[in-house]
Amino acid sequence: GNSVTQMEGPVTLSEEAFLTINCTYTATGYPSLFWYVQYPGEGLQLLLKATKADDKGSNKGFEATYRKETTSFHLEKGSVQVSDSAVYFCALRETGNQFYFGTGTSLTVIP
Amino acid sequence: GAVVSQHPSRVICKSGTSVKIECRSLDFQATTMFWYRQFPKQSLMLMATSNEGSKATYEQGVEKDKFLINHASLTLSTLTVTSAHPEDSSFYICSVDGGTDTQYFGPGTRLTVL
Numbered sequence: 001g002n003s004v005t006q007m008e009g010p011v012t013l014s015e016e017a018f019l020t021i022n023c024t025y026t027a028t029g030y031p032s033l034f035w036y037v038q039y040p041g042e043g044l045q046l047l048l049k050a051t052k053a054d055d056k057g058s059n060k061g062f063e064a065t066y067r068k069e070t071t072s073f074h075l076e077k078g079s080v081q082v083s084d085s086a087v088y089f090c091a092l093r094e095t096g097n098q099f100y101f102g103t104g105t106s107l108t109v110i111p
Numbered sequence: 112g113a114v115v116s117q118h119p120s121r122v123i124c125k126s127g128t129s130v131k132i133e134c135r136s137l138d139f140q141a142t143t144m145f146w147y148r149q150f151p152k153q154s155l156m157l158m159a160t161s162n163e164g165s166k167a168t169y170e171q172g173v174e175k176d177k178f179l180i181n182h183a184s185l186t187l188s189t190l191t192v193t194s195a196h197p198e199d200s201s202f203y204i205c206s207v208d209g210g211t212d213t214q215y216f217g218p219g220t221r222l223t224v225l
Contacts, residue, residue: 008152036216043115044204044206045112051212089154089155101155103154
């Protein structure tokens, strides 16, 4: 079956630190992979996505590369800001439009 | 992307009562909406797929008589938790199907059943 495993939080970083949130997946076919972000009091928003192996999704300084050989889609950012504090969800979609989500990783960035 | 709202954002009810949660797509015609449930420190679990004008499709293990879904228009889907019990306490999230690889999410509703 399909599933997503992501790094447990919470994660606390100082401003300008490097961020990595690990995500691995299990899928029977060739899924599309996503990172969603949820700011306090708001709905999940698409941060970035990749639809095939070796694709790199990027947005707002965040990047993630679709690694089929390691079934991973780790989220990285070189220099985090306080405004990046949120919960981050890794997700996959295989057939139809059904999404499978990880458990979410809470990030707090302190000045 | 589409703006999706949910009402209420929080609700507390007594055991045995029913609670209705609304999901509105404010600027996008939503033929299909999804309802998710999220327990603390767990992932979002798809409960059902709601199709405008037809019956919802429920995921395995989700009681359709307990979680009633109505999608009567292209902008509104409702989830009614009937005869709620404390184990139904959770965070309920809806989303709008925006096409391939695209879903627009509501902010969620926190249900607490006493």
